[in-house]
Amino acid sequence: GAEAMRRRPVPVHYDWQVAPAQDGDEQDDEGIVFEDEQPSKAQEYVGMFCDYVFWILIAYCAANLLLFICERLGLISPHFEEWMPVRWWHSNPHNLQKELFENASAGAVTSAQFEGLKTWIEGGPGGWVSPKLAIMDYLSERGRYERRLEVKEQVDQDEVLVRLPLSHVLSSDFCQQDLTDATIRQVVEAQKKGSEAVEISPWTWITLYMLAHARKSAAGAASTETGRFDSLLKAEYVDAALTYVPIFWDDDNLQWLNGTDMLNVHVMDLHAAIETEYHKLTYLVPSVQDTIPVIDFKKWAMMVMSKGETVDLPDRENKTRTAPQLAIMPLIDLVDHHLPMPEKPLLTDDDLHMYQESGSHTNISYNAALAAVVLKAKEAMGSNSAVTVGYGVRSNADYLLYHGFTMPREWSDLTMCTQYSMIELPLPEDMPSWKARFLAHPYRFAVPACPNRKSTPHVITGAARFLVATEEDILGFEARLQKDPELLDGAVVPRDEKFLGHGAREALATVCDTASAPPLCRAPLSLESERQAWALIKTHTVDRLATHHNSVDEDDRILREDDAKGSLSVNQRHAVIVRREEKMALQRWCSVVVVVSDLLAKPGAEQELIIERMPAEEKLENDEPRARPRYWKRLLDPPPLGADLPRVCRAR
Incomplete structure (x- = not known):
């Protein structure tokens, strides 16, 4: 109860x-x-x-x-909304540069380190360094600390300056055979024992080697040695150099690149590439995460990418032949970039090759008889001259991303026709299933600022044709193709060999190249389809221009003001030069697109789609199609620029 x-x-x-x-x-x-x-x-x-x-x-x-x-x-400052990559920057880079210069000058540190490096090189079989060489400390643009390789006396043409023994060349093959480092041994063993193949990039092996031996040197393990490959690569100098490389910039500097492919594509891709390699290492050897912090790996990886050069070296599998390999060549890697300003714009590939051949003052090559990499003067050099080599004609974005410098803005004007822009074509929301299975994600395309006979926008055009193609376009072109196989390069499958239920899905493999990534339609399917393809390219080109935060004229004004007052830091000036060049290349491409779109919109444009074939004896590169529509040659005409630049192509 x-x-x-x-x-x-x-x-x-x-x-x-x-x-x-x-x-x-x-x-x-x-x-x-x-x-x-x-x-x-x-x-x-x-x-x-x-x-x-x-x-x-x-x-x-x-x-x-x-x-x-x-x-x-x-x-x-949450600068990156989707992904914040691991970065590092020195708290006071300007003072670091000044301090390094003062210490090097007052204590003759550089001279002592140079002597140690010479001793190490000459200790190898056949190694030799010219007594005419010296390394000088100086402050370049706005207090930036630099070390420069110079000749103290007159140097004659073809005179040898350095013979670096093959045993002292840090190639990928050499570094992964280093058994003195436990980490490298563990990675090699894990690769052999793994159930799945994990490919390690060549620069990763060099990074591991340099990182391991630099740590030993810093810890005093190499104190008995008179010199080492890293005699001039102490931690403070690495930090000083990386201060000017964008993946290590702070947000105040990065904001000067807002809206650019340099920041949104290239910097982020470089972060991703380095961190992907790091994650491969930690997957193979989990202890790497405890012994090598990701930021240390990133620093030395960037040093390898900056100082590394591709040179023909003996092949690992067959020593009697050579193959291009990425390598760090101590002392030789101090040779600075130099190319004189072109006397006229470089408009063709022939102009480019001729200029690059005549612009470099030295030559770096492997000599099989000496078993050494040889640095030789291509022309006579006066006393106290800098030893330089041309890094090749590249965009300022490339120079800045990997080497931390830019060429003057006049360089952009004269080399514009060697530049490329990036355009992404998103996937349609209502794409039919017979096309959708070939497109898993959007693609980004490099388009030439100045199309030429060896480089035309055939890839982005073919992809755009595929995206806008309808069943009627595919079946209609296939019917014409059966009558005239000259419309398209390659073999044509006879219709009677196909299934009875013949439709767009079956015809697609004949009309377009569905095996490529992305799939491409290499010939115009119809006039309306071609108009829509170029309209799609135009839309996304104009959209890309709209993401830039200011105009080329505004960048010119900022640079002129900086010339007069010195109001920008080194990194800020480099950022303005890079974004100006990127906009100029994109505007020129936009002008090309507008010209083609307007041409196809005119009455009688059907004649522009008549297929013409390039002569069989003409050598084509980059998978350029031999069968081309008649209007294709109009791509080579100079587009309207300056005051005549189409309004839609002006960066706002």
Whole structure:
């Protein structure tokens, strides 16, 4: 009964009266709590859940408020919304450069390190360094510390300056055979024992080698040696050099690249490439994560990419032949980039090759008889001249990304026709299944600022044709192709050899190249289809231009003001030069696209789709199609620029 019922004590207010319930009790219920009216388990759980939700929301709001306040105060800066890669930057790079220069000059540190490096090179079989060579410390643009290889005396044409023994060349093959480092041994063994193949990039092996031996040197393990390959690569000099490389810039410098492919594509891709290699290493050897921090790996990887050069070296499988290999060549890697400013714009590949051949002052090559890499003067050099070599005609974005410098803005004007822009074509939302299975993701295309006979936008055009093609386009072109196989390069499958239920899915493999990535339609399918393809390219080219934050004229104004007042830092000036060049190349490509689109929109444009074939004796490169529509040659005409630049192509 009631006496056997176990009651749980109930905490009550001191003014409340606790009494058992009675039938017919007319007493005022106010202020009375009955023992039998406790919350159920379900009600308790609901209450606990609501409490949790309440406090989680409070914490979320507080965290967002704290982030907002810290960002406004400049304490944090979430520059990348989707992914923040591991970065590093020196807190005061300007003072670091000045301090390094003062220490090197006052204590003759550089001279001593150079002598150590010479001793190491000459200790190898056939190694030799010309006594005319010296390394000089100097401050270049706005206090940037540099070391430069110079000749102290007159040097004659074809005079040898350095013979670096093959045993002292840090190639990928050489570095992964180093058995003195435990990490390299473990990675090699893990590759052999692994159930799946994990390919390690050549620069990763060189990075591991340099990182391991630089650490040994810093720890004093190599104190008995008179010199080493890294005699001139101490940690402070590595930090000083990387201060100017964009993947190590802070957000104040990176914001000068906002809206550019340099930041949104190239910098992020480089971060991803290095960190992907690091994750491969940690997958093979988990202890790497404890012994090599990712930021140290990234620093030395960037040094390898900056100083490494591709040279023909003996092949690992067959020593009697040579093959191009990435390698670090100590001392030789101090040769600076130099190419004189072109006397006229480089408009063709012939102009480019002729200029590059005549612009470099030295030559680096492997000599099989000497079993050494030889640095030789291509022309006579006066005393106190810098020893330089041309890194090749490249975009300022490339120079900055890998080497931390840019050429003057006049370089952009004269080399514009060697530049490329990046255009992405997104996938349509309502793409039919017979096409969708060939496109897993959008593709990004490199398009030439100045199309020429060896480089035309045939890939992006073929991809655009595929994206806009309808079933009628595919079947109609296939019917014409059966009558005239000259419309398309390659073999044509006769119709009677196909399935009875012939449709767009079956015809697609004949009309377009579905085996390539992305799939391409290499010939115009119809006039309307070709118009739509170029309209698609035009739309996304104009959209790409719209993402830039200011105009070329504004960048010119900023650079002129900096010339007069020196108002920009080194990195800021480099960023302005790079983004200006990127916009100029994109505008020129946009002008080409507008010209073609307008041409195809004119009456009688059907004649422009007549297929013409390139002569069989003409050598084509880059998979250029031999069968081309008649309008294709109009791509080679200079587009309207300057004041005549189409309005849609002006960066806003």
